[in-house]
Amino acid sequence: MAATKAEQENSKIPGSTSIETAPSLDAPVVAQRVGPMEVLRIPDFRWMVFASVFMVFGFEARAAVQSWLSYNLTGSQAWVGIVNGVPSIAVIALSMVGGLAADRFPKRDILLVVRMAIVAMSFLTGYLIVSDLMTVWILLALALAQGSIVAFGMPANQSFVVELVGRDKLMSATSMMQSSGMIGLIIGPAVTGIMIGAWGAGSVYFLVGGLGVIGVVMLMMVKNRSVHRSDDSKSAWGDIKDGLNFVRSDSVIRVLMLLNLLALFAGFIMPLIPVYAEDVFNVGGEGFGLMMAAFGTGGALGTLVLVFTGDKVYKGLLMISTGALFGVLMIVFAFSREYYLSLVLLGLMGATGLAYVITISVLVQSHTPDEMRGRVMSLFGISMQLFALGFLFSGLIAEATSNELALVVGGVGVAVPPLMAYMFSAELRGVS
Template identity: 85%
Template sequence: WGADSVYFLVGGLGVVGLTMLLMVKNRTVHRSDKSKSAWKDIKGGLNFVKSDPVIRVLMSLNLLALFAGFIMPLIPVYAEDVFDVGGEGFGLMMAAFGIGGALGTIVLIVSGDKLNKGLLMIGTGVLFGVFMVVFAFSRDYYLSLFLLGLMGATGLAYVITISVLVQSHTPDGMRGRVMSLFGVSMQLFSLGFLFSGVIAQATSNELALVIGGVGVAVPPLLAYAISAELRRVS
């Protein structure tokens, strides 16, 4: 159907999403003091993050999740140079990652509060890093598809779990500001694309992915081992 049909499909889905948002009913909420400037709100959020040891650790982990982005720019490289599967094979690789993320999210929804959030955060972070390292040296296309699915599942679960811990530990009056900062830090994920490309160009694809995998797996282990506050909250 051609590449243009994909963009029409994505645009159509965007319209569907916007329509669903417009159908959400408004409800009365307590508004903050309008006399406060946006800068004061941002400063208040930053001060809270700095002063709260649990939120500080969780936000740091979210920033370091940029290492998870190391995989994304190298997927097309593996599709073309390693597996020689062309555009269709590359599409399947990206789909595997997305399907894994969807399944991982469903598992989290079904499990609810049954799982220990701290251990879940560690487990998914470590597993994502391990799967990335294995993918780096895989030369079997179908194994790599499976690994991408696992990375999608564990990666989404890792980020969502951090988000849940941040929201549950933040007071109501500060939650909006803290989650805004959380959202901004999430955008740094794309910096991982840049770093991955630079490292891969200077050294090798495998080394770039190993660095990314270690960068994702080690921080949650250290955070949970060092921060007694995080262990108690979890």
């Protein structure tokens, strides 16, 4: 397609930002055969993948050290759940605003601002720890601030990939992004455990900040895409209502969003991993890091399988089976007293959990029109944040009753609804 006159003139302005038109999103998927590695031939997508490795490493390392730090500051499962779960409230409150921004402004610019703010927060947190100024209340305040920042950028991050690669490569691209991010999920917690034991929790935050800077530089290499605007004359609230109405009126999207609410119960496992490491298996910080790394390794292997097979499998059945299996594995983990068996269980949970999330994400994006994608993915992000809110409920239940009961509640909550939805929803059985 020939460039418009305005675009041609803008390209001649020294120092102007290059904005490219997104690849066609409306071409039939059957129009070409897409190899699993085809997406890596797109330069901007390659930079996104590289940036994702560093950013996810930082995110997972920060999540791990935050859980460890909150438990060691208080000795309370409830506080682990509070520090990790309360920030999800900020995400739920601000995600629709972030989704509206993603539909109105260049997504790469939004991501740059968000990630630079997260880098600054990491350095600040590290300074407070090494200066012996950290308390659990300050840690909670910092977690809330970070949750607000993440909320604003999440819809842009989730909906940018399809603009880089097009719908026909979306499953492979999404799986590739998750798989590359799993490198951080594998290495991040393991390195976190080693660094906590050797130099303290503050060193982890400084490492996270440094790697975040590298990720920001790589993201700068990605060119902006044009923005698909639906109606500039509408108010922000009018645009948000349009997004809500679309989700409510589309039967497939509605069922998928409801199933994504199961993230609340899936999150029950995470705040209890440091508790099991410290009180059940007595393996300390390094053992805790290996447990988190096992979860990440399973996730990486699962997403790698989807890179090669995701566009060929029946996605509805894949989503149901992986969701149900995740819940069963959580219940088995609850009663395991063998450390190495628990590592295997966590690995399998990582594989099934990530496959479930990726499949729902791809189905939601592929069934959503371009001009609605930011707002719809913001709602998807809200439901995903229930995963973190599950930290809160899990910690409270475990504190009041037992670790085992908390995990059984979570496992049943994850396993049963997908099976029921598959039995009673014709829309879900027909989705592909």
